[in-house]
Amino acid sequence: MLEKTYDSAAVEPRIAQKWDEEDAFRAGAGAKPGAETFCIVIPPPNVTGSLHMGHALNNTLQDIMVRFERMRGKDVLWQPGMDHAGIATQMVVERKLMEQQLHRREMGREAFIDKVWEWKAESGGLIFNQLKRLGASCDWSRERFTMDEGLSEAVLEVFVSLYKEGLIYKDKRLVNWDPKLLTAISDMEVEQIEMAGSLWHLRYPLEPGVTYEHPIAFDAEGKATEWETRDYLVVATTRPETMLGDTGVAVHPDDERYTAIVGKHVILPLIGRRIPIVADEYPDPTAGTGAVKMTPAHDFNDFDVGRRRHLRMVNILTVDGHLTLAGNEDFLEGLPATDELETIVSALDNVERFAARKAIVAMFEERGLLDRIEPHKHTVPHGDRGGVPIEPRLTEQWWVDNKTLAKPALQSVREGRTRFVPKNWEKTYFEWLENIEPWCISRQLWWGHQIPAWYGPDGQVFVEKTEEEALHAAIQHYLAHEGPMKAYVEDLLENFRPGEILTRDEDVLDTWFSSALWPFSTLGWPDKTAELARYYPTNVLVTGFDIIPFWVVRMMQMGLHFMKDNKGNPVEPFHTIYIHALVRDKNGAKMSKSKGNVIDPLDLIDEYGADALRFTLAIMAAQGRDVKLDPARIAGYRNFGTKLWNATRFAGMNGVNGAPDFIPETVSLTVNRWILTELSRTIRDVTGAIESYRFNEAAGSLYRFVWNQFCDWYLELLKPVFSGADEAAKAESQACVAHVLDETYKLLHPFMPFMTEELWAHTAGDAKARDGLLCHAEWPVSSYADDLAAEETNWLIELVTGIRSVRAEMNVPPAAIAPLVVVGASDLTRERLERHAAAIRRLARVDAIDMSSVAPKGSAQIVVGEATICLPLGSLIDLAAEKMRVEKALAKTDQARERILGKLSNEKFVANARPDIVEAERERLAELDGQKASLIVALARVSEAG
Structure with a gap:
């Protein structure tokens, strides 16, 4: 006999241990001979991470599909793994070392990396245990890590191949630079924070002898009516500290105010640099003054304008965000050697950027060049981990030619070989790929895949998989070319010092580079493994919309470039990309620590159980709609599990004890034929909904069937049968209940795996076929249909439900017995009323059922089919x-x-x-x-x- 109440805290660890002991989720477990494959690669969580609600939703939806396909007999692999999370992990370890007064630069690279691996072995991977608590049925024996030996080999293969194809290269471009962490960071690691700031309007003098007419008054239609002659331009900026790096002023070519001075020059205040006025489409004539200062080395838009208009790139900031002026050849080039310049350089050199801002504004004011200051609320990009404003900074980095790699990825989705669900996310994908920029893949960190590039004494780069191969390539290169480098290398070789020929690039690769290879690197590529041949391409990717540009796009690019079929055609890494929405709080607000509305899924599992959390997330996961998570909803769906538990106990107390030889087609009772028909309909609906990624509809169908049809109606209608004298009817019903429960456990298993596995084990009875685990049981098939029985029982339910609703709406006391008068009943309805009279009296709390041609006065009426059902209430209520x-x-x-x-x-x-x-x-x-x-x-x- 089942325990009176379900104890998730006791059951879930025991079931998890059972799955683990039986290696229930290994690839291929439970598969039929010759089965087709079904493979999902888990979006690898960071090694520093812990389970949050996004993970809970993402992995619940994956697990539903994985358990579903495993039960359908497919050869299933759910590939788990973790990302080494370069910046995040390095920060964690550096903080721990600082507690011991240790700094990585003092330790050296190798010693520091050893410490990171130590931390990873001791503390990394906490999230895997948390995913197991959620019920994730990954093949945990195949756990991969983006820094393990096999994946590192894949990274080397891809980098070297792309470099030799010309698709990876070095270039000097702007990057998001974190002045605190001292590294380039990706767009995803940049957080836009709205701040109250200022807009400084600065006067830039025109070169001597140049003036223009500037409008100062306008009529009602906006036409200029008065002008003044000006010998300066006014530019507006939120970052005065960058003005020392200005190399131009841009105006729109259609802006008539400035047409006469395009091609002329202004004299950059404070330092006297002569810089051009250029025409470009970028400035907005309606914003500010329409004239925009151009700092190509410190602003992404200015960088693009600078390249189009051939402006100089002058970097005036150090890696840690201080001005660098003295000794900065780029800055000093072409500047007049004046006392004022020397004073400015002396006052501002090595000054922190925000202190420099105040000093420069003061200098403009002293010189009468500060036109005005306006309060200005704007977004300021911050590094999400360093927590300080990032700097667009001109540096030499490694880049991937995204435009070339984007073409096959665009074509794949356009031609339908890979599809998005919901389809509207294709737009985001297309927009990103159609406007894609080069991808900066180098990071100034120590933890990560070190770039396989070595530099010769003259700066020549050699990219190979190993230092030995690079050294061999360098020696061949230098010895093949006459000159001082040949003699230098020959001398090193003669004196047995070949190690001095090359110096390795210190940078590591962006974490997303190794993640981009995830669908095939985890299966053993570049080796031709059996797993790669069997499970690639994978089937479906489940992920959030926020990483479409950073992960989805890059997996498509890399998969199509490196994976080919037997005919040499590119192969997509997956055929479907399911994009789930955000999990928000109950009011629809995005969860954040600052708002104090973050919900910890582990707390919810502790309180309600993993099944209740999973079912809640699934039933709320409508395509394209954010999940508004209210813990009260989870409590409600825990009650749903309790309902099934209690129904199973009720069945057991009424002699239900398994039905190994049950044949649905042999049942005779209408109520049993009805529930078997409704079960078959539910099987059809749930199967179709999961196949089409409508998880909420699948969960909703199960909820209605279990709670309403099975528990509220079927078991209630069977009570007289269980307590009656008809042993044949009782035996048939006991077997039917056992069968329906078994099929229900199967249907619910992908959503509520722990409770259903427990119920499956407890209700086996004498069934020999139940020796195995529920997670390997065969998925139900929709094959039974008795529409007449279903129609009759659903008529009875509609009738009783209608009467109950009227009683509730009219505030009739629950104990009151009401008369029932039926008007306009057909012969079929009369037969049904007679056949089900006992059930109607018991369930609807009515006494006599009379037929009439007119409705009695003082009666409430409902229509069921062709008949009008009347409840005379005058004697029951006021x-x-x-x-x-x-x-x-x-x-x-x-x-x-x-x-x-x-x-x-x-x-x-x-x-x-x-x-x-x-x-x-x-x-x-x-x-x-x-x-x-x-x-x-x-x-x-x-x-x-x-």
Whole structure:
């Protein structure tokens, strides 16, 4: 006998241990002979990470598909693994070392890397144990890590191949530079933070002898009516500290104010550099003054304009965000040697960037060149880990030719070989690839895949998989060319010092580089392994929309470039990309630590169990709609599990003990034929919904079947059978209940694996076929149909439900027994009423069932099929008092609605209130709308009855 209550805290660890002991999730476990494969690669969590709600949703949806396909007999591999998370991991280890007063630069690279590996062995991978608590059925024996030996070999193969194809190269371009971590970072590691700042309007003098007419007054139509002669331009900037690196001023070619001075020059204040005025489409003539200072070495837009208009690139910032002026040849080139320049350089050299901002603004003010200052709220990019504003910085880095690699990736989705679900995410994918920029893949870190590039004494680069290969290539290169380098290398070789020929590049690769290879590197590539041949390409990728550009795009690019079929055609890494939405708080606000609304999935598992959390996430995961997670909903779906548990206990107490030889087609009772038909319909609906990634619909179908049809109606209708004297009917029903429970456990298993595995083991009875685990049981097939039985029982349910609703709406006391009068019944309805009279009396709490040609006065009425069902209520309730009660409730509801409508029609409230508060008001309004509709129906009923 089952325990009275389900204890998730006790059951879940025991079931997890059982799965582990039986190696239940290894690749191919439970597969039929010759089965087709189904493979998913887990989006690798960071080695520093811990389970958050995004992980919980992502892995729940993957696990539903994986368990579903495993039960369908496919050869399933769910490939787990972790990302080495370059910056995050290096920061964690550096902080721990600082507690011991140790610094990585003092330790040296090798010793520091050893410490990182030590940390990884002791503390990394916590998230795997957390995923196991969630029930993730990965093949844990195949765990991979982006820095393990096999994946590192794949990284070397890809880097060297792309370099030799000309698709990886070195170039000097702008990057997101973190002045705290001293490295380039990716766009994904940049957080846009809105800040209150200033917009400084600065005057740049025109070169001597140059003036122009600037409009100062306008008519009602915006046409200039007055002008003044100016010998300066006004530029507006939020970053005055970069003005020392200006190499031009840009205006729009159609801006008539400046047409006469395009091609002329301004004299850069403070330092006297002569810089050109150029025409370019980038400046917005309607924004500010329409004239924009160009700092190509410190602004991404300016960099693009600078390249188009051939402006100089002058870097004036150090790696840690200080001005670098003295000794900076790029900065000093072409500047007049004046006392003022020497004073400026002396005052600002090596000054921190924000201190330099204040000093430069003061200098402009002293010279009468500060036109005005405006308060200005704007977004400032910050490094998400360093926490300080990033600097666009001109540095020499390694880059990938994204445009070339993008073409096959675009074509694959356009031609339908890979599809997005929901389809609307294709737009994001296309926009990114159609406008893609080169990818900066080098990072100034120590933890990561060190770039396989070595430099000769003259800076010549040699890219090979090993230092030995690079040295061989260098010796061949230098000895083949006459000159001083040949003699130098010959001398080193003669004196047995070949190690002095090359110096290795210190940078490591962007973490996303190794992640881009994940679908095939985890299967053993570049070796031709059996796993690679069997499981590649994978089937579906499940991920969030935020990493479409950073991971999805790059996996498509790399997979199509390196993976080919037997005919040499490119092979996509997956045929479907399922993009799930965000998990937000109950009011629709994005979760963040600063808001204090972060929900820890492990806390929810502790309180409600993993099954309840999983089922909640699944039933709320409608395509394209964010999940608004309210712990109260999880409590509700825990009750759903309790409902099934209690139903199983009830079945056991009524003699249900397995049915190994049950044949659905042999049942005779209408109620049993009905539940088997509804079960078959549910199997069809759930299977179709999972296949089409409509997880919420699959979960919803299961909820309706288990709670409403099986528990509320089927078991209730069987109570007289179980307590009756008809042993044949009882035996048939016991077997049918056992069968339906077994099939229900199977259907629910992908969603609620722990409880269903426990119930499967406890309800085996004498069934020999139940020796195995539920996770390997065969998925149900939709094969039974008795539409007549289903129609009749559903008619009975509709009738009883309608009567119950009327009783509730009319406030009839639960114990009161009401008469029932049926008007206009057909012969079929009369037969059904007679056949099910006992059930109707018991379930609807009515006594006599009479037929009539007219509805009695003082009765509430409902229509079921062709018949009108009448409940004479005059003797049961005070109709006048009930009408008054409903009218008061309706008035109160209307008042509450008007109050909320007033708020939502107030533009200031909607604009200024927090989005989650506005959304909560909208949800409350929808709730009141539903209440009002119900009260209107109740008022109509009581009015008709009166």
